Amino acid sequence: MSVFKSALNQLKTAAQAMNLEPAVLEVLRKPQRVIELSLPLKKDNGVVEAFEAYRVQYNNARGPFKGGIRYHPHASLDEVKALAFWMTIKCAVADIPYGGAKGGIKLDPKKLSEHELEHLTRSYTRALRWAIGPKQDIPAPDVNTNAKIMGWIADEFSNLVGEYKPAVVTGKPIAIGGSEGREVATGTGGFFILAEVLKKLKKDPKKMKVMIQGIGNVGYWFAKASQAAGMKIVGVSDSKGGIFDKRGIGMDIDNLMETKKSKGLLAGCYCSGSVCDCKNYQAVSNQKLLELPCDVLVPAALENQIMAKNANRIKAPIILELANGPVDSEADIKLAKKNVLVIPDVLANSGGVVGSYLEWVQNLYGYSWKEEEVLNRMKDKLAAALHAVWQAREKQKVTMRVAAFIVALRRLGESMKGRGVI
Ligand code: GLU
Numbered sequence: 001m002s003v004f005k006s007a008l009n010q011l012k013t014a015a016q017a018m019n020l021e022p023a024v025l026e027v028l029r030k031p032q033r034v035i036e037l038s039l040p041l042k043k044d045n046g047v048v049e050a051f052e053a054y055r056v057q058y059n060n061a062r063g064p065f066k067g068g069i070r071y072h073p074h075a076s077l078d079e080v081k082a083l084a085f086w087m088t089i090k091c092a093v094a095d096i097p098y099g100g101a102k103g104g105i106k107l108d109p110k111k112l113s114e115h116e117l118e119h120l121t122r123s124y125t126r127a128l129r130w131a132i133g134p135k136q137d138i139p140a141p142d143v144n145t146n147a148k149i150m151g152w153i154a155d156e157f158s159n160l161v162g163e164y165k166p167a168v169v170t171g172k173p174i175a176i177g178g179s180e181g182r183e184v185a186t187g188t189g190g191f192f193i194l195a196e197v198l199k200k201l202k203k204d205p206k207k208m209k210v211m212i213q214g215i216g217n218v219g220y221w222f223a224k225a226s227q228a229a230g231m232k233i234v235g236v237s238d239s240k241g242g243i244f245d246k247r248g249i250g251m252d253i254d255n256l257m258e259t260k261k262s263k264g265l266l267a268g269c270y271c272s273g274s275v276c277d278c279k280n281y282q283a284v285s286n287q288k289l290l291e292l293p294c295d296v297l298v299p300a301a302l303e304n305q306i307m308a309k310n311a312n313r314i315k316a317p318i319i320l321e322l323a324n325g326p327v328d329s330e331a332d333i334k335l336a337k338k339n340v341l342v343i344p345d346v347l348a349n350s351g352g353v354v355g356s357y358l359e360w361v362q363n364l365y366g367y368s369w370k371e372e373e374v375l376n377r378m379k380d381k382l383a384a385a386l387h388a389v390w391q392a393r394e395k396q397k398v399t400m401r402v403a404a405f406i407v408a409l410r411r412l413g414e415s416m417k418g419r420g421v422i
Helices: 003-018 022-028 077-094 114-127 147-161 182-200 217-228 253-263 286-291 329-337 351-365 371-396 400-418
Strands: 033-042 048-059 065-072 100-106 137-141 209-213 232-238 241-245 281-284 296-299 318-320 341-343
Touching: 003 022, 003 077, 003 329, 003 400, 022 400, 033 077, 033 114, 048 065, 048 077, 048 114, 048 137, 065 077, 065 351, 077 100, 077 351, 077 371, 077 400, 100 114, 100 137, 114 147, 137 147, 137 351, 182 217, 182 318, 182 341, 182 351, 182 371, 209 217, 209 286, 217 232, 217 253, 232 253, 232 286, 241 286, 329 341, 341 400, 351 371, 371 400
Parallel strands: 065 100, 065 137, 209 232, 209 296, 296 318, 318 341
Antiparallel strands: 033 048, 048 100, 232 241, 241 281
């Protein structure tokens, strides 16, 4: 299913459940602004290639547009629109003063040199110069983008406007105004939300067996935090495939990452050392990993992983969506029927954008907080968001996703009214 269509289905379901004012729905059915670009790049070998790029500014009723930039061979306008819509909902659930946006460049980062990536990032920033800014639209990292790339954006934008403007982008290197804690915020925040939900369900974290699809920045920091809390990581994957622990006693995430770094692959079942031992692990495809028995399934890679065709094969009773949009709208219905508790992306991974918000506040005021202070402030925001969502879930007897949308749509509606948009 088209990712944007799935996102709009979620919107419609929530609108029906809460009897949403038609004007709010009408405004939110389409993005406010879509920027579509073609960026020519003279590559190191002299050949010129033009890259498709996008920035979708979905809604700014609650504040400046906010959202990451993704570099991926399958990036498309449909996907970026959906991701920008989810940012709008996410920032409203977290109650931070932002609207929602997202950007993407259709490229395979493994096929470009660092110099080429820098050149393309700077030309993307020049093309968006009139649309982004600390009070207009603030990009951040997403799939395949990182602090170094954000640093190039901050530099290029500052040069263009003739003034140092680190607050134009978040997720920067700490040396140029990045925030302590931002790197770990999404994964650590996801763990915090899961731990709070487990408390509400009266489940012991130490008894939880966790399966993680995607061990990038988000999956890794989530794994670190959950392992420290005594949860057992029984399976992980990267873009090439995964492994699971046949013994079910849990993997050591750092040992695993070390081996991945030195040998390159997870799927080849290469593990070394006593903890990460090949005898005990079995190679498994990314799709199969989702269907293995565990207590908490954590899709932390890309959208549309759990759909109508595989939803009924999912065995986990809890899904924590650390990726954006990993469960599509048809699968949502099937999972709800099976009583699977889906902790939705717009809440589960909102630690990332809350971390970004705290970085932006520090930049605007010239502060620099220690990691502990940043993470404590982030936890306060996430606890309040979870509380609001849980209350709406119990009151309206709806799924957590619908409850999160209800909380967000109420807040968005109030802002639209406050500004006289509706
Ligand atoms: N890309 C992240 C997300 O999807 C973070 C966005 C941000 O920090 O602006 O939530």
